[in-house]
Structures are given as structure tokens and as C-alpha cells.
Amino acid sequence: MNLFADIRTRVLACLDQLVADGLLPGGLSTAAVAVEPPRDPAHGDMATNAAMVLAKPAKMNPRAIAEALATKLSEDPMIAIAEVAGPGFLNMRLEPSVWQSVIVAALTDDTFGRSTLGQGQKMMVEYVSANPTGPLHVGHTRGAVFGDALASLLDYAGYDVTREYYINDGGAQVDVLARSVYLRYLEAHGQDVAFPDGTYPGDYLKPVGQALKDKVGDQFVDKGEQFWLEEIRTFATEAMMNLIRDDLAQLGIAMDNFFSEKSLYGTGLIEKAIAELDEKGLIYRGVLEPPKGKKPEDWEPREQTLFKSTAHGDDVDRPVQKSDGSWTYFAPDIAYHYDKVQRGFDQLIDVFGADHGGYVKRMKAAVSALSDGKVPLDVKLTQLVKLYKNGEPFKMSKRAGTFVTLRDVVDQVGPNVTRFHMLTRKNDAPLDFDFDKVLEQSKDNPVFYVNYAYARVNSAVGKAAAFADVADATLAKVDLSDLTDEAELALIKKLAEWPRLVEIAAKGHEPHRIAFYLYDLASDFHALYNRGNDLPALRFVQEGDSETTQAKIALIRAVAIVISRGLGILGVTPAEEMR
Secondary structure, eight states: OOHHHHHHHHHHHHHHHHHHTTSSOSSOOOTTOOEEOOSSGGGOSEEEOHHHHHHHHHTSOHHHHHHHHHHHHTTSTTEEEEEEETTTEEEEEEOHHHHHHHHHHHHHOTTTTOOOTTTTOEEEEEOOOOOTTSOOBHHHHHHHHHHHHHHHHHHHTTOEEEEEEEEOOSSHHHHHHHHHHHHHHHHHTTOOOOOOTTSOOOGGGHHHHHHHHHHHTTTTTTOOHHHHHHHHHHHHHHHHHHHHHHHHHHTTOOOSEEEEGGGGTTSSHHHHHHHHHHHTTOEEEEOOOOOSSSOOTTOOSSOEEEEOGGGGTOSSOEEEEOTTSOBOTHHHHHHHHHHHHHTTOSEEEEEEEGGGGGGHHHHHHHHHHHTTTOSOEEEEEEOOEEEEETTEEOOOOTTTSSSOBHHHHHHHHOHHHHHHHHTSSOTTSOEEEETTGGGOOSTTOHHHHHHHHHHHHHHHHHHHTTTSOOOHHHHTTSOOTTOOSHHHHHHHHHHHTHHHHHHHHHHHTOTHHHHHHHHHHHHHHHHHHHHHHHOGGGOSOOTTOHHHHHHHHHHHHHHHHHHHHHHHHHTOOOOSOOO
């Protein structure tokens, strides 16, 4: 049930009737016709822009269209009042029974809030994709939470979603990892070691060095790296990926697939992707102008093999092969996305850290070229997280050596608080994460405020169960007509927005909207709860009056159900009780 979609369908049906009656010309596109909450709730329950968007193509006065439409809508049994406002906006008030049906739907329909928006669409969400050189840090944490919540949101909206992690195990950083593990391996054999600049000195590699010793004994001690580099690369990468999987599990994240960059080399996959672009006339030999400002690592003042990415919206063409014949960093990324396209995904989403902003246009250009513009790529950038504790910046992890790890954060506040708070800002806005404030029990802490609403519902249901049947199936059948207080109606109307909100968030790839909505829903719930302190008739439990109690419990159970489903999208387990 999506009440806003239902009313829009009725608006479109009335427009068709106006065409049939000769009051509106035929052949008009109604794609831009919307039904949404009015900016001012005092104006009505819903508003439509139909007359405003149809006036110009119909060559009619918008108010004349609105008045004719209002007359038709007033005949609909769901609509109590339809009235024209301003130059042609149309406000509607719905019959009370319509709002009551929202509560019933939430109590009885397991699909309430779900959508068919993505039906038949295969969606790939690639996220985290951190270099396998150490534990995940707090920046990765935000990307991991955002990507996972986005994947869950899209699944909830009907898409066939695949979660994927791209393992960057083909570059020089993995050689550095191998050398760092080798030093820990020597240390496990009792040698004193020093870590040169550029190696990874974190304590997290100590158990990896010990595990390598346990596996190969002294086979590599004091041997040149030509004897051990490849084997330790593989060993260390597997160890780091196991560590990363464990880190992700701390947040309840499980990937559907891990794709190795290394698998692209020596298999012809990179060559095949570049050949595909070449066949489209997008590969040529040329010399790029030196970029303004800092020169990127893959720029050379000599002839290279270039991808004509400007033909697909990029600012400059991009090198894919250096003058010495080696691939640039961009080439395997092209091949990886070519593989995604070949796997039949209808849409692609990449979740990158803010430092990858310069990569967005070239990746979009590559996917556009490889799919002939048929597969859209949306790149979501997650901005930096600033950590605070006791009013001071949170110190780095000794175990990691240079940064705060995902586990540092989860150990401090738990996975539920971590996940929810990471979604309290839009992904491209910086986020402050204050360990004291995220555990604070106040309205200013969204994590607490939403969970408190859920726990309060459970408490009221428990009290009501002492003298009334509070099973959802029973509550769905009770008389709800006395739920007429303005605070009760505000809460019901907020519930009605849930299916619409899911679709808006899914279309925009914006899971933070779910967190915002839950906070607003909790606010309306707490407002009703507090109103009951002054007006006893509004209290959820009316001792000795089972029918009135059941109606009120039906409303707040609907709230709890929606909170539970919203938190489920965010990957957060609701608190059954709070003290």
C-alpha cells in the first residue's frame, strides 16, 4: 500500500475523464504529475501539481484545469475535500477511513513499505574495496555502512542486488605488504627488525608473521625476496582479507562476491576491454597536455595509448597504457567494469572515499562507452569522519599504527550505534562522530531517540496485554474511528509517508533519508506520548477499557513495525527495552 501512489492514480483517472468530457485536450504527458504532502500541513493532507504542469502543453489557464479536476476528485469516496489554491495548486483532504487503512496495512501486510520500483532490474553495489594491506579504518567504516544500507534499501525497493568487494591486490602496495609481513616473519624468528618508510608497521601484522613462520618454518629466513615475494604476497593478502571479512562481520556486513584485481592480469581481460573500446574508435595514440596543478602519477610527456573519455562526458582523455607498454591504474578498473557490464547488470553503483572524486568522470565515461550508454553508473562519494571523545580528537590505534580502525569504533559504541550514526548525515557531507554524544540518552541523539520510541511501544503493549488481546491480527480488526486527536493523526500521516519515502530514497540512492524519516516518526510518536501526560484520554493504555486501548495500541504497534523495518534497512537491531 502506497497511499500517495494510490491518490496519484486517482488524479490521473480524473484527468482521463476530463479528456473524455472534452474539458482537457488529449495526448498530454502526465509523467510530471505528482502527489505529495503540502508544504504547510494546514493546507490539507495531500497536494497535486497536475494543473500547473499541464497548463502550458494544454494551452489552458492552470486554475481552470485545477477547478475542473477538483470537481472530479470531490466525487471520489477517498477524498473528503479538493480545493484550489493560488494559481492552480490543488489541495486534498482525505476521509478518516483512509488514514485508518494505513494502520491496518502496517499491521497485516508484510510488504507495507516495500516497492516494485526495481522489479526486474539487476543492480550491482560495489563498496568498501579497501586495499588488502591492513584492517579497515574509520573512513572505510562509513563507506561500508553506507554501501550496505544502500544495498538493503534497493533490495527493499524490489531490485535484484549484488554486493561486491573489489580486492585491490594487483598493485605495488601488495608487494609492500609482503615485505612488511616478511619483517614480522623475521621478528617471529627472534630477529630485531626496523620498518623503513613506506612499509606497514602496525601490530596487526605480528600474528601474520607468526602464522607464516608456523607454515614455512625458516625456509625464507635471510633469503632474497626473489625466493619469497610471490608466495608471501598470496599468503599476506589472504590473511588481510580474512581480517577485513572479520571487520565487516563486526558490522553485520556480508558480501555476495569478492572480485580480485589480480585475476584481470595475464588472463586477457584487460586486453579484451581495451579492444572493445578500440572497436568503438575510442582508443588512440597521443600526447596529453600537462595537467594544471599537481601532476598525476600516470601522466607522461610522451606518446601513450589513450581512451577518448571526452566523448562520454569526461574533461580530458585518459591514458590506459604507458609508453613502456605497462598498464596504467585506470586500465584494470576499465576491465573490471567491463566485466560488470558483461555480467548483465542493469545499473551499477560504486561507493568511493572522498579522495577518489577525481576518478568519477573517467569511470562514468568508461561504463558509458562499454555499455553504449545503456548501463548507468552512479558513483557515491563518502566524506571524511572526524572522531571525538571527551571533547578531544580520538587518538590513532596502536594496533594499526597510523589510523583509527573500524574495530576501535565498534568496540567503543557497538555495531548498532556505529551504523545508525554513520547514516545521520548525507554521504557527501562531513560527519562528526563523538563517542560521548552517540551514547547520550537525549532527543539530540537520533540513535537513542528512535530506539526509545520502539522500546516505549513494547512497554505499552506489555501493559495492555494484561487485560486486552494485543495480537496484530486482532488489532487490525478493532474500531479505529476514535483516533482523531491532532497528534494521533499526525502520527498516522507520518506512517503513510513510509512507502513513498522508501521509493524516494531508493531512486536517489540515499539511505540517510531512512534515518531521517525514523527520527521524524519517533518525534511524532514521542509528541503523542507526552501529550498523554496532560490529557489522560490520549494515553496508550486505558485501564479497564480494552476497546479504546486496542485502538491506541494498534496505532503504536504500526509505528513499531515501521521502525523495525526502517532499522532493518539500516542494518540496526531495534532495542526491545531501554532503562
